[in-house]
Structure formats: structure tokens, C-alpha cells
Amino acid sequence: xxxxxxxxxxxxxxxxxxxxxxxxxxxxxxxxxxxxxxxxxxxxxxxxxxxxxxxxxxxxxxxxxxxxxxxxxxxxxxxxxxxxxxxxxxxxxxxxxxxxxxxxxxxxxxxx
Amino acid sequence: xxxxxxxxxxxxxxxxxxxxxxxxxxxxxxxxxxxxxxxxxxxxxxxxxxxxxxxxxxxxxxxxxxxxxxxxxxxxxxxxxxxxxxxxxxxxxxxxxxxxxxxxxxxxxxxxxxxx
Numbered sequence: 001x002x003x004x005x006x007x008x009x010x011x012x013x014x015x016x017x018x019x020x021x022x023x024x025x026x027x028x029x030x031x032x033x034x035x036x037x038x039x040x041x042x043x044x045x046x047x048x049x050x051x052x053x054x055x056x057x058x059x060x061x062x063x064x065x066x067x068x069x070x071x072x073x074x075x076x077x078x079x080x081x082x083x084x085x086x087x088x089x090x091x092x093x094x095x096x097x098x099x100x101x102x103x104x105x106x107x108x109x110x111x112x
Numbered sequence: 113x114x115x116x117x118x119x120x121x122x123x124x125x126x127x128x129x130x131x132x133x134x135x136x137x138x139x140x141x142x143x144x145x146x147x148x149x150x151x152x153x154x155x156x157x158x159x160x161x162x163x164x165x166x167x168x169x170x171x172x173x174x175x176x177x178x179x180x181x182x183x184x185x186x187x188x189x190x191x192x193x194x195x196x197x198x199x200x201x202x203x204x205x206x207x208x209x210x211x212x213x214x215x216x217x218x219x220x221x222x223x224x225x226x227x228x
Contacts, residue, residue, distance in 0.1 A: 002155065022146030043216075056215045077147075105155050
């Protein structure tokens, strides 16, 4: 158990809908990262927050947004969902801005 | 743009042998490199981190080397066991987006199977 929690574990929704994925980092970790993993693309970095502020951005679609709250948990919002958004979404955390990351169990999103 | 290649999609070896996995990268000089293990349907698990000024790092049966001239890392598992069967991911620290190098760029992984 990495200490990172993610909810929900599974999510099935229809195209055009909006969903929110939630992540709680390990105790004491200030950075939260979001990654998307699909079969053909592998693990792709989406965004990083550090102590409430956005610090790095990957190829995150404009339909996706995230935030980190004062208690350091983070939410990833995905809107206007498309079939191609079906993937595993992982949250990871680290103590500082850089270094080893601890991944949560992931949320499996299926868009039908 | 940065490119990472893990040379083998799959590697099959016999129990007790040493598994050697390769990670090559181009167009980039990362500050550090990490290796993760991922089991099907689960999140990656951190194994080792090696910095650009380090040549080698060890942890129990694991060893990582980092050659910044060749732009290559080798990951070794000695005395391999069936329980070592998993996908192993190489990850490089990201480019300096917005002042942070915390984000990781992952290779597609090598699926290791250790047969008894």
C-alpha cells in the first residue's frame, strides 16, 4: 500500500458527460501528479500541483482541469468526455517538487 | 522532443538468472532517472532513483546503471524469481516546465516473465 488513495476505483459514463476523480496524497507529501495510462500511449503526465499551486503541465487537454485543495487532496475534472478518454488515471505524490513518486491504485474510466 | 525507448517489449528468463533491461533516451539530458515496477491493473511502484552524477545504484537484488554519454540506463535483477514477473518502467525527469522537473516521462515498459 503506497499511502495514496484514489476514488472511485471504477467509473463508467457516457460520451459528453463530466466526471471528477479524487486523490489523497501520502501524509506529508506536498506534490500531487496526475497521469493517464492507455494501452497504446503508455503512462502520460498530465499535471503537477505543489502545495496548492500548479507547477508543471503536460499534454493535458483543455477539457481536463485539476486543482489541489488546502488539505492537499486533489481532484481531476474531465468534461465533454469522448470514447478516447477511456483509460486508467493515476494520481501520484512526492514529498517535494522532485524525486520518487508514490502512485495510487488508479481510477479506471470507461466512456461508452 | 524527448524520446525514451525500452528495448524489449517482453523478456523471458529462467529462475535464478539475471534479468537485464535497457532504457535508452534521446534529445534530452535528464537530471535523474527512475525505475518502477507495475503489475497488471495496479499503480507503478517506485524501485530506484539514480542521479545524472551517479554511475550505479544498488538495492538488494536490484542494480541500476546510468551512462549519460551513451544516454542509457541498465536495470538488473539478480537471482530472479517468478515473483519478479511484472512490467518494468523506466522514467526520466521531465523538462523544466514552469520551473519544475518533477514530472516524469515514462517508457512503454518491458514485460518480464521469470519461469520456474
